[in-house]
Amino acid sequence: MNTGIVRRQHAHHFATADQEFSASKLGMWLFLVTEVLLFGGLFVGYAYGKSVYPEMWHEASKHLDWKLGALNTLFLITSSFTMVMAVNAAQRNKAGEMNGKMVGYLIATIALAGCFLVVKYFEYSHKFHDGMLPGIYYTYSGVQNANAHYFFGLYFLMTGLHGFHVVVGMILLGWVLVRATKGHFYSEYYTPVEVGGLYWHLVDLIWIYLFPLLYLVG
Amino acid sequence: MNDHAAHAHDDAHDVPFLEDGKGWKSWLFTLDHKRIGVMYLWSVLIAFAAGGVFALLLRLELMAPGKQYIEADTYNRFFTLHGAIMVFLFIIPAIPSAMGNFVLPLMLGAKDVAFPRLNLLSFWIYGIGSIMALSSIVFGGVETGWTFYTPYSTNTSGAVVMMTLSVFVLGFSSILTGLNFIVTIHKMRAPGMSFFRMPLFVWATYATSILQVMATPVLGITLLLLVAERTLGIGIFDPALGGDPVLYQHFFWFYSHPAVYIMILPGMGVISEIITVFSRKTIFGYRAIAYSSLGIAIISFLVWGHHMFLSGQSAYAGMVFSFLTFLVAIPSAIKVFNWTATLYKGSISFDAPMMWTLSFMVLFTIGGLTGLFLGALGVDVHLHDTYFVVAHFHYVMMGGTVIAFYAGLHYWWPKMFGVMYREGPAKFSAIIVFIGFNATFFTQFVLGTRGMPRRYYNYLDQYQPLHQFSTFGSWIIGLGFIVMTVNLLASFKQKVKAPANPWGARTLEWSIPSPPITHNFHKTPVVTEGPYDFPVEGQAASGAEGKHA
Amino acid sequence: MDTPNGYWMPPAASTVAQSVDDLYFVIFWLCVVFFFIVTGGVVYFAYKYRRKHPDQLATQQIGHNTLLEATWTIIPAILVIWIFVLGFRVYMDLIVAPGDSLEYQVTAKQWAWDFRDPDGCSVPGELHVPAGRPVKLTMRSDDVIHSFYIADFRVKQDVLPGRYSSVWFQADKPGTHNIQCTEYCGTSHSNMFAKVVVHTPEEFANRAQTFCKVTVGKEHGEKLYNNQCAACHTIDGNRLVGPSFKGIWGREGKMSDGSKVIVDENYIVESIRIPTAKVVEGYPPAMPAFPTLTNDDIASIIEYMKTLK
Numbered sequence A: 001m002n003t004g005i006v007r008r009q010h011a012h013h014f015a016t017a018d019q020e021f022s023a024s025k026l027g028m029w030l031f032l033v034t035e036v037l038l039f040g041g042l043f044v045g046y047a048y049g050k051s052v053y054p055e056m057w058h059e060a061s062k063h064l065d066w067k068l069g070a071l072n073t074l075f076l077i078t079s080s081f082t083m084v085m086a087v088n089a090a091q092r093n094k095a096g097e098m099n100g101k102m103v104g105y106l107i108a109t110i111a112l113a114g115c116f117l118v119v120k121y122f123e124y125s126h127k128f129h130d131g132m133l134p135g136i137y138y139t140y141s142g143v144q145n146a147n148a149h150y151f152f153g154l155y156f157l158m159t160g161l162h163g164f165h166v167v168v169g170m171i172l173l174g175w176v177l178v179r180a181t182k183g184h185f186y187s188e189y190y191t192p193v194e195v196g197g198l199y200w201h202l203v204d205l206i207w208i209y210l211f212p213l214l215y216l217v218g
Numbered sequence B: 001m002n003d004h005a006a007h008a009h010d011d012a013h014d015v016p017f018l019e020d021g022k023g024w025k026s027w028l029f030t031l032d033h034k035r036i037g038v039m040y041l042w043s044v045l046i047a048f049a050a051g052g053v054f055a056l057l058l059r060l061e062l063m064a065p066g067k068q069y070i071e072a073d074t075y076n077r078f079f080t081l082h083g084a085i086m087v088f089l090f091i092i093p094a095i096p097s098a099m100g101n102f103v104l105p106l107m108l109g110a111k112d113v114a115f116p117r118l119n120l121l122s123f124w125i126y127g128i129g130s131i132m133a134l135s136s137i138v139f140g141g142v143e144t145g146w147t148f149y150t151p152y153s154t155n156t157s158g159a160v161v162m163m164t165l166s167v168f169v170l171g172f173s174s175i176l177t178g179l180n181f182i183v184t185i186h187k188m189r190a191p192g193m194s195f196f197r198m199p200l201f202v203w204a205t206y207a208t209s210i211l212q213v214m215a216t217p218v219l220g221i222t223l224l225l226l227v228a229e230r231t232l233g234i235g236i237f238d239p240a241l242g243g244d245p246v247l248y249q250h251f252f253w254f255y256s257h258p259a260v261y262i263m264i265l266p267g268m269g270v271i272s273e274i275i276t277v278f279s280r281k282t283i284f285g286y287r288a289i290a291y292s293s294l295g296i297a298i299i300s301f302l303v304w305g306h307h308m309f310l311s312g313q314s315a316y317a318g319m320v321f322s323f324l325t326f327l328v329a330i331p332s333a334i335k336v337f338n339w340t341a342t343l344y345k346g347s348i349s350f351d352a353p354m355m356w357t358l359s360f361m362v363l364f365t366i367g368g369l370t371g372l373f374l375g376a377l378g379v380d381v382h383l384h385d386t387y388f389v390v391a392h393f394h395y396v397m398m399g400g401t402v403i404a405f406y407a408g409l410h411y412w413w414p415k416m417f418g419v420m421y422r423e424g425p426a427k428f429s430a431i432i433v434f435i436g437f438n439a440t441f442f443t444q445f446v447l448g449t450r451g452m453p454r455r456y457y458n459y460l461d462q463y464q465p466l467h468q469f470s471t472f473g474s475w476i477i478g479l480g481f482i483v484m485t486v487n488l489l490a491s492f493k494q495k496v497k498a499p500a501n502p503w504g505a506r507t508l509e510w511s512i513p514s515p516p517i518t519h520n521f522h523k524t525p526v527v528t529e530g531p532y533d534f535p536v537e538g539q540a541a542s543g544a545e546g547k548h549a
Numbered sequence C: 001m002d003t004p005n006g007y008w009m010p011p012a013a014s015t016v017a018q019s020v021d022d023l024y025f026v027i028f029w030l031c032v033v034f035f036f037i038v039t040g041g042v043v044y045f046a047y048k049y050r051r052k053h054p055d056q057l058a059t060q061q062i063g064h065n066t067l068l069e070a071t072w073t074i075i076p077a078i079l080v081i082w083i084f085v086l087g088f089r090v091y092m093d094l095i096v097a098p099g100d101s102l103e104y105q106v107t108a109k110q111w112a113w114d115f116r117d118p119d120g121c122s123v124p125g126e127l128h129v130p131a132g133r134p135v136k137l138t139m140r141s142d143d144v145i146h147s148f149y150i151a152d153f154r155v156k157q158d159v160l161p162g163r164y165s166s167v168w169f170q171a172d173k174p175g176t177h178n179i180q181c182t183e184y185c186g187t188s189h190s191n192m193f194a195k196v197v198v199h200t201p202e203e204f205a206n207r208a209q210t211f212c213k214v215t216v217g218k219e220h221g222e223k224l225y226n227n228q229c230a231a232c233h234t235i236d237g238n239r240l241v242g243p244s245f246k247g248i249w250g251r252e253g254k255m256s257d258g259s260k261v262i263v264d265e266n267y268i269v270e271s272i273r274i275p276t277a278k279v280v281e282g283y284p285p286a287m288p289a290f291p292t293l294t295n296d297d298i299a300s301i302i303e304y305m306k307t308l309k
């Protein structure tokens, strides 16, 4: 304590720092379970739509740009990798130091998430422009099929909810980044990096399911 | 590596938690699980009173066929609000969030729940959700029934979006509480507190939390889809847009059936505690009760279709759901038998908590057994959506959970507030509520069997005598609750100080003063025996101190 | 009129009612037995082992008893499985209509019922059926979900928009019974009453003279066919734009996605409302939707199709 290095004290209601760390991790895992179930509902809606209107599904899906989708997949997978590297760097860090590698990897992760959103923005604005809007606002006539609004409704719901998670993830990692620059994380305390990373992997994982299901079934 | 020296401010927290800080800020921004529990307690009590007032107004309108004093639309709003308030604002948070928050860490020998900030957040979210739910009254009211069936709910006017969003928000609060408890139970147990030394209330809360974490997100997405349907016309649930309204019912009941066990399991946990303490007996079949909670939690995910036997689902699906429904009744049966056997050769006293508990035993048994009628396909065709169903679920929810909630309230009241209430009126109110309850709802079994549909503002003349009787019964319930409320509130004036362990219980929350200090335990307890190791006649009573090293 | 079936039950006025009631009472008595086992035990123990002085302790601590616990798990398990089987058997009787049933069309809307007998005859708010013959109702809704319930017959079935559902019954004695709506459907849900009138076979046979006037039915359907469908569908088996309607009812068709379909109400409605949902193999997806046809019109067309053997 008198060396001037900030060593973190675990919260007083925990007996040890290990207990605190494993509790945080378990909490995040449980939270991820709820996230999977939340998206699970949308996947059921997807399965229903695809089984009732297989042709429409096929048709409509062709109107999504799979190249942009693939680019986004690349962004997210890479960001998962940089995230792993950030956690790794945190584990090796010494107390009280700002680790340049960790900060760099975190910035890369957030930047890749930003790229993802930019691409998504272009995709969305193109769809809006053509009238491929959800539900009653659907005006596009390019798909020769009634009920195509159904597909696009789900497309916007699924990618919209996912996009929301990306934004939340960026905020979360931004906060981790700020603390990392202050040298808060080191080999014995890096819970926020670890837990933030778990969340980010889930966001990535969900996209890995969304991409083939929405873009590639056509 | 870790600095274990006492924090300087710790001594300041060695005061009873109720006196540790004054003013509303010290409550609304507290991280103390006990204070959060107490705030939840007052909130759910207000919700119960509000839901109860709507119930009395409903019953008043049903005194006779045709219009008594309100229009059909108003009646429909009333039963929707009654159901929604009772379910989402009261019964789901009631036992876990109010009592669980207060006693769960104490029972485990922990200083707090694992994530105190999350806990406070959960309370705040509950507050916001409740305000949204009540504000829907101002924004045009909701008259869809608490089940929000499509396509009615997507086409009707009113504040359906506000109401569904509020339930969505309340769901978040429920998820966060459940998540917090699971982690607390796994990670925060005192040394020596193995899983099989945990009190059964903890086991019940554990099973409940699993359900909360796994079922509530599905409700969340269902309600989001409903909102999307209303605002954007996505069409997943609307046949006019190519969707399927029955899909909505599957989604809804996939949550709401597990939700009925979210409601009852904590109540069962409370009963397990009280029945041992007031019989001075160890619980009969500890493991059977603990495992049956988990059994219920798992099977309950597979029976949702029993609410939809007549919705047009296939006969095959009906068969599977009916079969599984019967299976899920078995773990409940095991618990009931175990409680009964616990009384055998005990030393049974009839203090107020025990009176409520005995009342629970009778009412829950009736409620559960009538579930068997509904699970039997051939009979459900006749009984579905009649007052038989209304009677069934009031027996399990009100006769089961609500009665268990008040049993627990009387049991833990001295621990929470450090004062004793008067015994006479407390017992009296339990008896009055028991009588009024049966008068109100047993009647409804007969009504339902004779073909009286539910959610009816107007009805055939032939049902009038029974309806009238039921309405009179509801006044008796109201009377009982007023006596109870006045009696409990009076204990704050009388200020009869409660001892640390008024009931002679052996779980850890009774080993510390009433009310507990902010940090719960001066020194983390070390557990050396089970929660119900009561002595027998002729054996030296080892006091509660014997538990701790 | 029918004899009331004890105090509990409404009159049992259909052929299935008695078996439902019998099952009800099997469960009822089973529950009574278990109720008395449990409350009997609770009350007896509570009295016998009541605390007589404040320091009294339990006389024995019993943690568990495997034999006892196995007994009270297995016996209820056997009993509930037995009830399940009984319940399922009764249910199958309730939902499988006999082949010789008279077929009725029922439309529910907020907040009225519309019934049409096989000849297209309808009386507002009344369902007229003959005694001693099974009657099958094919039901749909024009707006939200409703549910068709005759307490005296012990039958009930949800009525859905966009999809057909059906219910059947056979009443053996003439009389009048109440029909109620049992799925919440808005303001006048509780006033969505109707009556079912059971006639002697003779009365029923003469209904065209007494209480029935023909409005919609296969004649109406034939008119619609000539006006709207004949351009693409023949009735003599030849192919035009679309497949011929000859023998269409009940025929098994192959779809362009390889699936097989039996032509029934739901399929025909779908073909007309959402023609592209299922396209017959070997045909272009050229059929237009017909938003102007009412549900009654479609029902009439279906009645007409049934005659095209």
Ligand code: HEA
Residues within 6 Å of the ligand: B147, B260, B261, B263, B264, B306, B307, B325, B326, B328, B329, B330, B332, B333, B334, B336, B364, B365, B366, B367, B368, B369, B371, B372, B374, B375, B376, B380, B383, B384, B385, B389, B392, B393, B396, B397, B400, B401, C034, C035, C038, C076, C077, C079, C080
């Ligand atoms: C606390 C809530 C709660 C609980 C615990 C239960 C418990 C059960 N419920 Fe209930 N139910 C509701 C709340 C609850 N229910 C609600 C709210 C609705 C209506 C919702 C709506 O439509 O608005 C409903 C509706 C409902 C239906 C749908 C009816 C319909 O709409 O047509 C069915 C059908 O199967 C059913 C069955 C059961 C069964 C079999 C149990 C079993 O778990 C009961 C098990 C208990 C026992 C069996 C009693 C104790 C055992 C013994 C005394 C030993 C002897 C036992 C045997 C021989 C087996 N319930």
Ligand code: HEA
Residues within 6 Å of the ligand: B048, B049, B051, B052, B053, B055, B056, B058, B059, B079, B080, B082, B083, B084, B086, B087, B090, B091, B144, B145, B146, B147, B390, B394, B397, B398, B402, B440, B454, B455, B456, B457, B474, B477, B478, B481, B482, B485
């Ligand atoms: C926890 C759940 C719960 C509880 C406790 C209750 C309690 C009661 N319910 Fe409720 N009920 C539901 C859940 C619940 N209900 C649900 C889910 C529905 C279905 C809704 C739908 O169809 O959508 C329903 C529907 C329902 C109906 C059917 C309406 C219809 O189908 O048309 C009726 C009719 O009798 C009814 C009556 C009552 C009565 C008389 C009580 C009484 O037991 C209430 C007793 C309480 C009080 C009397 C208030 C207590 C008073 C105080 C604490 C006093 C102190 C305060 C002050 C003095 C300020 N309820």
Ligand code: CUA
Residues within 6 Å of the ligand: C110, C111, C145, C146, C147, C181, C182, C183, C184, C185, C186, C189, C190, C192
């Ligand atoms: Cu129609 Cu209720």
Ligand SMILES: [Cu+2]
Residues within 6 Å of the ligand: B256, B257, B260, B303, B304, B306, B307
């Ligand atoms: Cu259920």
